[in-house]
Amino acid sequence: MRPNLPKILTFLLVFYSLPGHSQEIWSEHFLVPGKGIWGSGDGSTVLTDFEGITSWALEYENVLLSNADDYAKTVSTSGGRFECRDVNCAVVWRSEEIDISDYKNISIQLIASETGSGDNPETKFLKAFYCVDNGPVLPFKSKGENYGNWELDTARQTNLNGEKLQIVVQMNNHYASDKVILDEVVVSGEERNPVFIEPGDVLISEVLFNPVPDGEDFVEIYNHSEKQIPLNKLYLASRDKELQLTQIYALTTEKLNFEPNSYLALTKDTNGVFPWFTLECPGCFLQMEKFPSFNNDEDYVVLLNNELEVIDELFYTEDLHLPVFHDREGISLERISFTTHTNEATNWHSASSLSGYGTPGYQNSQAGDGLAENNNISFEPESFSPNGDGYNDEYLIRFQLDKPGYLCNVSIFDAAGRPITQLAQNSVLGTDETLVWDGTDENAQIQKLGVYVVLVELYDLSGNITRYKDGVVLTNSLK
Numbered sequence: 239m240r241p242n243l244p245k246i247l248t249f250l251l252v253f254y255s256l257p258g259h260s261q262e263i264w265s266e267h268f269l270v271p272g273k274g275i276w277g278s279g280d281g282s283t284v285l286t287d288f289e290g291i292t293s294w295a296l297e298y299e300n301v302l303l304s305n306a307d308d309y310a311k312t313v314s315t316s317g318g319r320f321e322c323r324d325v326n327c328a329v330v331w332r333s334e335e336i337d338i339s340d341y342k343n344i345s346i347q348l349i350a351s352e353t354g355s356g357d358n359p360e361t362k363f364l365k366a367f368y369c370v371d372n373g374p375v376l377p378f379k380s381k382g383e384n385y386g387n388w389e390l391d392t393a394r395q396t397n398l399n400g401e402k403l404q405i406v407v408q409m410n411n412h413y414a415s416d417k418v419i420l421d422e423v424v425v426s427g428e429e430r431n432p433v434f435i436e437p438g439d440v441l442i443s444e445v446l447f448n449p450v451p452d453g454e455d456f457v458e459i460y461n462h463s464e465k466q467i468p469l470n471k472l473y474l475a476s477r478d479k480e481l482q483l484t485q486i487y488a489l490t491t492e493k494l495n496f497e498p499n500s501y502l503a504l505t506k507d508t509n510g511v512f513p514w515f516t517l518e519c520p521g522c523f524l525q526m527e528k529f530p531s532f533n534n535d536e537d538y539v540v541l542l543n544n545e546l547e548v549i550d551e552l553f554y555t556e557d558l559h560l561p562v563f564h565d566r567e568g569i570s571l572e573r574i575s576f577t578t579h580t581n582e583a584t585n586w587h588s589a590s591s592l593s594g595y596g597t598p599g600y601q602n603s604q605a606g607d608g609l610a611e612n613n614n615i616s617f618e619p620e621s622f623s624p625n626g627d628g629y630n631d632e633y634l635i636r637f638q639l640d641k642p643g644y645l646c647n648v649s650i651f652d653a654a655g656r657p658i659t660q661l662a663q664n665s666v667l668g669t670d671e672t673l674v675w676d677g678t679d680e681n682a683q684i685q686k687l688g689v690y691v692v693l694v695e696l697y698d699l700s701g702n703i704t705r706y707k708d709g710v711v712l713t714n715s716l717k
Contacts, residue, residue: 260345260426261544264336266293267422268318274311275329277303287311297330310409319349319421324414328363331420333405340493341427344398346405348423350381351390354416359385361412364420366393370400435471435543439463442541442552442580443501443573444589444602446511448534450568454510455532456598457539458503459496459550462576467496469524471544474504476530476537483540485530494524503598505529514568515596522599552580560588560643560666561699570596574606574642587642590668603668604642614638615694617708623715624677624684633710635661635673635694642669647695650675653688667696677712687712 275286275298284303288296298310308324315321322329338344350364363385366378377383380394403425411418444458457474461467470493475486489504496502501522505511506529512520532539536555543549559566570589578585589596593603615637622630635648648661658679675692678684694706 260343260428262424262426263338263341263344264293264333264425265423266333268312268320268420271312271314271318274309274320275301275303276309276311277305277307279305281305293334295332295334297332298325300327301329302326307414316421319419321420322409322411322418323416324412325410326412328408328410331407331409333423336403336405336425337401337493338398338403338425338427339401340430342399342430343396344400344403344425344427346378346393346395346398346403346423346425348393348405348407349390349419349421350384350388350393351419351421352384352388352411352417353419354413355387356411356413356416357386358412361410362386362416362418363408363410364418365408366395367406367408368395368398369404369406370398371402375406433465433468433471435465435467435549437547437549439465439549440467440472440496440541441550441573441576442539443576444503444570444596444598445532445539445552445554446568446570446596446598447532447537447554448556448566448568449510450514452510453514453568454505454507455529456503456505456511456570456596458501458598459541460573460576461496461498461500461502464498466498469494469496469502472496473542473544473546474526474530475540475542476532477540481538483542483546485528486542486546487526487528487530489524489526501599501601505598511598514594515598516594517599518597519599550580552586554586558583558586562645562664562666563588568595570598572597572602572604574602574604576607578606588666590671591666592662592671592673593668603671605669606642609669610638610640613640613644613696613704615696615706617692617710619710621711621713622677623713625715627715631676633675633677633692635675635692635708637667637671637673637696639667639669639671644696644698646697647693648673649693651691651693652685653690655691658685658690685712687714 273291275284278285281304310322310325310329313321356362366382367375369375378393378395381391382393407420409418441460441462443460446456469489472489473486475483478484503523508523508525539552541550556566571586572589574585587604590603597603618634619630622633624631644667646662646665646667650658661673690710692708697703
């Protein structure tokens with residue numbers, strides 16, 4: 239940590255001098271060393287490496303570098319910075335075009351420093367400029383021009399407004415023993431229409447903390463507000479043994495909005511989720527660059543806003559799962575109600591087996607807001623024809639239940655009482671679930687035309703059992 243102390247101090251100098259209501263929009267800290275240009279030793283060839291650099295570019299026309307010790311590149315000194323050493327004419331560092339359209343009163347700050355004794359202002363300088371909306375390139379008003387032995391300064395430009403911003407820095411240092419240094423380029427501003435994310439605006443909706451082998455954890459969140467929530471203002475975290483926040487990771491750095499009353503599943507790798515679950519909304523996933531590691535037995539899932547204020551938090555244990563699941567691998571834990579407190583133990587339930595043991599990105603199988611007053615089991619149609627004509631091709635059994643936690647057995651028999659197939663066997667139901675019979679037996683063979691009997695056994699863990707019976711006609715065509 240000690241070699242990075244100067245870097246930390248200069249960053250804090252910049253950060254704490256930002257206006258009170260500003261937030262960082264864009265920054266460059268030069269953390270990856272060896273990016274730029276340097277000499278080859280033959281006195282004429284310029285070697286370059288800009289691989290992976292997308293946030294800035296370097297112009298170096300007419301620059302000659304005599305040997306490998308002459309360069310204009312990033313280095314690891316002080317945790318990372320951009321240096322010029324013994325270049326015979328100016329290089330021009332340009333930021334990418336920075337989107338400032340959502341902000342006002344834009345400020346730019348950067349660290350300009352030098353080392354050594356050379357003081358010729360014509361060959362040793364750092365000059366900072368800016369350009370808004372492809373307009374003229376203008377110098378910073380404060381410490382924008384630095385010549386000779388100026389040591390260290392913070393160059394600043396404030397009160398900018400527009401759609402696009404670009405920063406341009408000219409650097410030269412024609413001394414072998416001196417260095418001209420650019421570091422900590424930070425753009426900040428005030429939001430034009432700030433969105434304040436308050437506790438309860440976004441809620442934890444579903445958690446898979448014990449995935450199958452080769453699978454990945456996921457956390458589903460729900461926008462319980464009427465606001466468009468900027469996803470780059472949300473963080474996912476956990477807690478350590480001392481209950482201190484740990485593994486605090488931004489959901490994204492992109493400008494994406496989380497729409498009201500919608501779901502979003504967060505994961506490290508969608509390839510570890512998609513193969514294992516039914517996906518009603520593949521677009522309702524966000525693959526995070528870094529994702530907290532959650533324990534398989536118990537842990538904390540913490541959702542934070544951009545002020546690192548807790549807006550929702552779940553302490554889970556594997557005991558929240560339904561006891562019938564002795565093996566909990568690959569079974570998600572679903573929230574029942576958004577109006578009941580997150581850490582109410584009875585507000586969480588194992589996802590239904592009929593839903594595929596998880597519903598990432600869409601309404602939970604155990605959703606409990608607006609439950610039926612009494613259990614309602616419906617059968618339709620009275621006749622069906624599985625011939626693919628698009629009309630009554632399937633026989634449907636719909637369960638609308640008054641609470642989570644029911645299990646069921648569903649069997650199909652022919653008119654002589656012979657078993658044909660079993661649609662469910664000790665299956666955990668969701669609160670609003672539909673079973674489908676396509677007219678086939680256990681071997682996927684289509685059955686003969688005729689009357690079939692459907693038996694449903696609905697029960698809970700308290701031993702309450704209810705049985706239902708229906709008849710259905712399998713026919714060839716319906717008009």
